[in-house]
Amino acid sequence: MATKFVIEGLKAQIEGKEILKGINLEMNGGEIHAIMGPNGTGKSTLASALMGHPKYEVTEGTVTLNGEDVLDMGVDERALAGMFLAMQYPSEIAGVTNSDFLRSAINARRGEGNEISLIKFIRQMESSMKGLEMNPEFAHRYLNEGFSGGEKKRNEILQMMMLDPKLVILDEIDSGLDIDALRIVANGVNEMKHEDRGFLIITHYQRLLNYITPDFVHVMMQGRIVKSGGPELAARLEQDGYDWIKEELGITDETVGQEQEA
Amino acid sequence: MTLQTILPVQAAQINEWAEARGEAAWLTERRLQALELAASLELPKPEKTKLDRWNLSDYGTFKAAVPVSSQSALPAAAQDLIEEGTQNLIVQHNSGVVFTSLSEELSAKGVIFTDLETAAREHEVLVKKYLGTAVKPSEHQVSALHHAAWNGGVFLYVPKNVELEVPLQAVFLSDDASASFAPHILVVADTNSRVTYVDNYVSAGLNGKVLHNGAVEVIALDGAKVQYATVHQFGKEVTDVSYRRALLSNDADIEWIVGEMNDGDTVADTATTLNGRGTHSDAKIIAIGSGAQKLNFTTRAVHFGKSSESDMFTRAVMREEAQAIINGITKIEHGATKANGQQTEKVLMLSPAARGDANPILLIDEDDVMAGHAASVGKVNPEQIYYLMSRGISKTDAERLIIYGFLAPIIAEIPLELLRTRLQRIVERKLGQ
Numbered sequence: 001m002a003t004k005f006v007i008e009g010l011k012a013q014i015e016g017k018e019i020l021k022g023i024n025l026e027m028n029g030g031e032i033h034a035i036m037g038p039n040g041t042g043k044s045t046l047a048s049a050l051m052g053h054p055k056y057e058v059t060e061g062t063v064t065l066n067g068e069d070v071l072d073m074g075v076d077e078r079a080l081a082g083m084f085l086a087m088q089y090p091s092e093i094a095g096v097t098n099s100d101f102l103r104s105a106i107n108a109r110r111g112e113g114n115e116i117s118l119i120k121f122i123r124q125m126e127s128s129m130k131g132l133e134m135n136p137e138f139a140h141r142y143l144n145e146g147f148s149g150g151e152k153k154r155n156e157i158l159q160m161m162m163l164d165p166k167l168v169i170l171d172e173i174d175s176g177l178d179i180d181a182l183r184i185v186a187n188g189v190n191e192m193k194h195e196d197r198g199f200l201i202i203t204h205y206q207r208l209l210n211y212i213t214p215d216f217v218h219v220m221m222q223g224r225i226v227k228s229g230g231p232e233l234a235a236r237l238e239q240d241g242y243d244w245i246k247e248e249l250g251i252t253d254e255t256v257g258q259e260q261e262a
Numbered sequence: 263m264t265l266q267t268i269l270p271v272q273a274a275q276i277n278e279w280a281e282a283r284g285e286a287a288w289l290t291e292r293r294l295q296a297l298e299l300a301a302s303l304e305l306p307k308p309e310k311t312k313l314d315r316w317n318l319s320d321y322g323t324f325k326a327a328v329p330v331s332s333q334s335a336l337p338a339a340a341q342d343l344i345e346e347g348t349q350n351l352i353v354q355h356n357s358g359v360v361f362t363s364l365s366e367e368l369s370a371k372g373v374i375f376t377d378l379e380t381a382a383r384e385h386e387v388l389v390k391k392y393l394g395t396a397v398k399p400s401e402h403q404v405s406a407l408h409h410a411a412w413n414g415g416v417f418l419y420v421p422k423n424v425e426l427e428v429p430l431q432a433v434f435l436s437d438d439a440s441a442s443f444a445p446h447i448l449v450v451a452d453t454n455s456r457v458t459y460v461d462n463y464v465s466a467g468l469n470g471k472v473l474h475n476g477a478v479e480v481i482a483l484d485g486a487k488v489q490y491a492t493v494h495q496f497g498k499e500v501t502d503v504s505y506r507r508a509l510l511s512n513d514a515d516i517e518w519i520v521g522e523m524n525d526g527d528t529v530a531d532t533a534t535t536l537n538g539r540g541t542h543s544d545a546k547i548i549a550i551g552s553g554a555q556k557l558n559f560t561t562r563a564v565h566f567g568k569s570s571e572s573d574m575f576t577r578a579v580m581r582e583e584a585q586a587i588i589n590g591i592t593k594i595e596h597g598a599t600k601a602n603g604q605q606t607e608k609v610l611m612l613s614p615a616a617r618g619d620a621n622p623i624l625l626i627d628e629d630d631v632m633a634g635h636a637a638s639v640g641k642v643n644p645e646q647i648y649y650l651m652s653r654g655i656s657k658t659d660a661e662r663l664i665i666y667g668f669l670a671p672i673i674a675e676i677p678l679e680l681l682r683t684r685l686q687r688i689v690e691r692k693l694g695q
Contacts, residue, residue: 051652054644079654091649095667104663105653142667159653 003029010061040255082166149176186211300406327358381417439470451486482514512538533562551584
């Protein structure tokens, strides 16, 4: 079945402050959408609200993945339904090795009695890590503990590759990456392009889009998508920045809820 | 003294038990002296725990142990903890040791590994010299009573320059509530020797209350290295009071690995006295509290030697209504220049009714030293749960992974694979899974 992801009128708040003020977006499998915008406009909130972060409360709107109500699902159920969020700040979990964690995540999908064989798992993990130019030793390191910023981001992409999701949200995957790491991460994403898989790439730099060509570009300001277009929109933003959009729409302060995004 | 202390053990019993064991007169004499001392001593006072409110009287009575001829004849609860074909093994069943084996190879090297009662007869000079030097009868009433009433136990002597690769193992099983159960472990590692010793304390099918008043003494002479791993997994019928002490001579090294997995009330005090220069003590302790357990765990390092180093690391998980007081005491004496004492206590709380106090205590009487502590008491981090769940892992599994992860660094240090696996299983049970 072709993947279809629909967000309608999504509003969300954190600690009583409304950050998302009505998001509408429709995505199909095979499409890459980029959400761009300056800091503090609600981009990361959108990512967190879609995945079900407990701090964000959705107050209005619907989100469906292949017709299924996502907002009604727990965080783990969303993942099992095919959603994947590569986080801006992945948690560090001491004592849980990367490979034990990934195997638990894979087996959660496969169900009891159908667990992945250890050999198959190791082979998959090793090959994915090789593609991401990760040191094999990272399989046995504790989950994200002591990883550099770039290593954490690669590890997020590794998880994405191994979990084979239908809808991938990349939240500022490019922040803190040097140019080599950016290329490697982008290659990982490009390799995963598939007609059944949609990508929602959140970034405030255009540079990632030099490596991953989006089909659609959306600009977020004040908790809404204020402008949408094709790849040419990203190119214009690279050249001219965001001021022309603010002027066009009569926006003076593009931020929302004084939320600080890094 | 205005109040006459009524002791749970009487001199007549000590004499009677000694006779039943055919004990050497010097030892019985020591026991009686310890008993006399007990009458004048107070109970120990672990931080924030009032032992006078505890029932510490269930000493039981000495019942002669019946030796068995093979591992397969041991009670199942003990067998479960022993790898088949284990060569170096001592098993105590209630009041006495029922099985002892030592490989010819180790025996030929001069290693002594036998129950302490036998050692007191056959290796009188050594036992006389070291028994009661690390856990002194004069410390408090409980240690005095221990020295009066101990039974079975282990004596391990590793001669000078002998380095042992294979861990020596002991199991202490209590399954008769009327039988006294008070093993004493005495390890003497002679100059430049190296040894790993592992034991388990376990109970099964008890029909009444038991007090385990246990003591461990480790004497590491110059340059000796001792790794000591112990797992306590008594049922709720057992009140466990355990004092473990190591004395380190110059350049000696001890590593304590302790799993506190009892279901009953527990006071455990694990301490190293770093007498010599260049000594090193490393203590790693994990504990899980469940039910309505009352727990008091103290880890202690006392530095006398110059350039001595200690590390203490405790991780505890508290669930249901368990209450734990976790103390880390680093004491650096005057003259112990360049000493370095570090400690960390971390407590993970799984229930609002559980309690966990972490008390890092630094007592420093010397200027030219380093010392540090870190303590934390907290719940499972919701961001971590969210992260794991966002990969499809259920909330229950996410919590389990995080809790195991919290304990894993210490479990991984257990030197016998079978015991690591068993410990995992106990951890699962203690966590209610």
